[in-house]
Amino acid sequence: MIWLTWRQFRAQALIGLAALAALAIFLVILGMRIRGTYDANVTDCGTTCSVTNARDIMEDTYFGTLLLAGLLIVLVPALLGAFWGAPLVAREIETGTYRLVWNQSITRTRWLAVKLTFVTLAGVALAGAFSLLLTWAASPYDKLLTARFEPLIFPTRNIVPLGYAAFAVTAGIVIGLLIRRTIPAMAVTLAVFAALQILVPTFLRPHLQPPVTETVAFTADTTVSEFSTGGPTNKGVSINGYGSAVPGSWMLSGRVPLLDAAGNQATRDTIDGCLKGDFRRDMACVAQQNMHFEVKYQPASRYWTFQWLEFGAYLLLGGLLAGFAFWRVRRGLS
Amino acid sequence: MTPVLRSDGLTKRYGRRPALSDATLSIPAGRIVGLVGPNGAGKSTLLSLIAGIIAPTSGTIEVLGSQPAASAAQLAKVGFVAQDTPVYSALSVGDHLRLGARLNPKWDDLLARQRIEQVGLDLAQKAGRLSGGQRAQLALTLAAAKRPQLLIFDEPVASLDPLARRAFLQSLMEFVAELEVSVILSSHLLGDLERVCDYLVVLVGSRVQLAGDVEDLLEEHRRVIAARGELDSLPPGIEVIQADHTARQSTLVVKDTTGLLAQVVPAADVERLDLEDMVLAYLTRAASITAAAPARRHTEQPLEAQR
Numbered sequence: 001m002i003w004l005t006w007r008q009f010r011a012q013a014l015i016g017l018a019a020l021a022a023l024a025i026f027l028v029i030l031g032m033r034i035r036g037t038y039d040a041n042v043t044d045c046g047t048t049c050s051v052t053n054a055r056d057i058m059e060d061t062y063f064g065t066l067l068l069a070g071l072l073i074v075l076v077p078a079l080l081g082a083f084w085g086a087p088l089v090a091r092e093i094e095t096g097t098y099r100l101v102w103n104q105s106i107t108r109t110r111w112l113a114v115k116l117t118f119v120t121l122a123g124v125a126l127a128g129a130f131s132l133l134l135t136w137a138a139s140p141y142d143k144l145l146t147a148r149f150e151p152l153i154f155p156t157r158n159i160v161p162l163g164y165a166a167f168a169v170t171a172g173i174v175i176g177l178l179i180r181r182t183i184p185a186m187a188v189t190l191a192v193f194a195a196l197q198i199l200v201p202t203f204l205r206p207h208l209q210p211p212v213t214e215t216v217a218f219t220a221d222t223t224v225s226e227f228s229t230g231g232p233t234n235k236g237v238s239i240n241g242y243g244s245a246v247p248g249s250w251m252l253s254g255r256v257p258l259l260d261a262a263g264n265q266a267t268r269d270t271i272d273g274c275l276k277g278d279f280r281r282d283m284a285c286v287a288q289q290n291m292h293f294e295v296k297y298q299p300a301s302r303y304w305t306f307q308w309l310e311f312g313a314y315l316l317l318g319g320l321l322a323g324f325a326f327w328r329v330r331r332g333l334s
Numbered sequence: 335m336t337p338v339l340r341s342d343g344l345t346k347r348y349g350r351r352p353a354l355s356d357a358t359l360s361i362p363a364g365r366i367v368g369l370v371g372p373n374g375a376g377k378s379t380l381l382s383l384i385a386g387i388i389a390p391t392s393g394t395i396e397v398l399g400s401q402p403a404a405s406a407a408q409l410a411k412v413g414f415v416a417q418d419t420p421v422y423s424a425l426s427v428g429d430h431l432r433l434g435a436r437l438n439p440k441w442d443d444l445l446a447r448q449r450i451e452q453v454g455l456d457l458a459q460k461a462g463r464l465s466g467g468q469r470a471q472l473a474l475t476l477a478a479a480k481r482p483q484l485l486i487f488d489e490p491v492a493s494l495d496p497l498a499r500r501a502f503l504q505s506l507m508e509f510v511a512e513l514e515v516s517v518i519l520s521s522h523l524l525g526d527l528e529r530v531c532d533y534l535v536v537l538v539g540s541r542v543q544l545a546g547d548v549e550d551l552l553e554e555h556r557r558v559i560a561a562r563g564e565l566d567s568l569p570p571g572i573e574v575i576q577a578d579h580t581a582r583q584s585t586l587v588v589k590d591t592t593g594l595l596a597q598v599v600p601a602a603d604v605e606r607l608d609l610e611d612m613v614l615a616y617l618t619r620a621a622s623i624t625a626a627a628p629a630r631r632h633t634e635q636p637l638e639a640q641r
Contacts, residue, residue, distance in 0.1 A: 107409065
């Protein structure tokens with residue numbers, strides 16, 4: 001059965017390997033260049049080294065490229081699901097060959113088990129190779145920018161892409177089994193995968209563990225990227241961009257209100273006396289008014305917990321789908 | 335000896351549409367069974383149930399003593415050549431033989447290679463480029479070389495032209511005679527099967543109309559021609575399958591399992607029937623019942639009696 005699975009899967013596997021080779025070359029070159037930049041600005045610069053400067057250079061040079069590479073990494077499981085998973089059973093049904101193979105001296109359970117295991121493991125291995133390469137290539141960048149928990153980076157590094165691949169391939173197989181036509185099954189697989197890639201980071205991942213709520217005193221040293229005194233009608237004071245002050249964390253709060261000692265939102269009128277036009281001096285003045293604000297975030301220490309949880313969740317979902325496929329196939333088609 | 339097929343109330347429904355209704359059959363081993371019926375009668379459904387490709391909605395089925403496709407050992411006992419003889423178009427003829435060898439413990443490679451050579455197939459040829467007849471031969475070889483106890487063919491000659499039909503069936507029958515297997519084959523043409531089968535199942539409108547040993551069936555059925563009214567009261571045990579009346583005389587096709595007919599009707603009025611007339615009588619009866627029940631499907635085609 002393994003022979004037949006390989007014989008039918010050969011062409012798709014070779015295309016996958018060719019894509020892997022091409023992307024591997026790109027990622028290795030990218031990794032070398034990122035290392036070059038890191039060395040030049042962090043290790044080999046002696047007294048002129050500045051972390052802030054190095055961060056800026058790194059982000060300016062590689063943000064776009066790494067974003068694109070990350071996108072490719074997430075696209076890989078989607079393509080695996082559509083091109084490896086979906087046709088696996090759908091094509092057999094579409095062309096009627098299931099009636100040939102289901103009459104060999106091998107049970108349908110075994111037939112599906114070999115096909116599903118073989119192709120899913122191949123998919124996980126391929127996605128794993130891509131993830132490993134990107135994780136390696138981007139590691140100096142991730143170390144410097146401490147942003148690996150960010151929604152755009154988190155799904156592209158370490159083990160979660162393997163979970164995506166396991167899920168996508170199994171989902172493709174099951175969708176093919178249900179829809180029974182290759183092309184629609186491929187389209188539905190892509191749609192399901194894309195939907196999960198939007199829904200999970202939006203609704204599930206932030207709540208995998210209850211976020212840490214921290215009350216931060218607003219001092220002269222508090223770094224925020226934006227300080228807003230509200231519009232002409234809404235005079236509430238709010239701040240944004242506190243995230244960089246908790247390195248490596250995943251900041252869930254965006255704009256948060258600035259609160260006075262009693263817990264009410266500060267208004268323009270309360271701090272009006274401080275606003276003279278010099279940002280730093282104004283902030284120092286506001287800081288003396290005993291203000292604070294609240295932020296919610298997932299701390300950096302939870303990164304691996306979250307990687308495992310999301311990996312496990314996708315794996316579990318894939319496992320459930322596989323179980324359904326076995327139940328379905330054992331009953332025979334309709 | 336274990337019967338090849340034993341089914342009780344076997345029913346398969348797709349949604350609310352019955353594909354096979356209440357089929358109760360018991361077919362002994364060692365027969366060549368012809369399954370005849372118009373298109374859409376449920377032949378493929380019955381054969382797929384026997385091969386275990388689909389599961390019944392209700393009723394029971396046992397093939398060679400076990401549930402179809404329940405285990406690898408059971409699958410090894412049944413060779414199934416599905417309708418349109420599916421093969422993997424991207425795989426070569428040789429690949430198909432390797433597939434068979436790897437997936438069937440009792441694979442007879444010598445038989446397979448001899449057969450492929452005999453019918454003139456090229457091992458390197460992609461199966462997708464074979465003609466309909468060649469594909470049928472490849473599928474037949476695959477099913478036969480696993481050395482099953484039962485070989486099933488679903489409309490093996492439907493895609494062949496009339497000349498190739500006869501040649502294929504001829505070679506098929508010679509081949510299965512060597513293999514010593516039970517065979518079930520279906521066709522919508524009685525003419526394809528009547529020369530080769532010794533057991534007959536007639537299926538119309540998802541129901542089994544007639545099943546039995548061909549000799550026995552021919553022995554049980556008679557055509558009776560008598561003056562009108564003379565045959566109005568036949569004793570129980572004699573079943574009227576078809577009745578045609580003219581103003582003066584009646585022609586009946588009757589089934590008599592009791593032997594009473596000879597006592598009721600003078601021998602001069604009784605004729606033997608050939609297989610085709612007998613089957614036609616059942617088809618006509620089934621069609622009239624179908625016509626009487628309005629909501630039935632209209633796609634059922636009459637059986638073509640080709641000679």
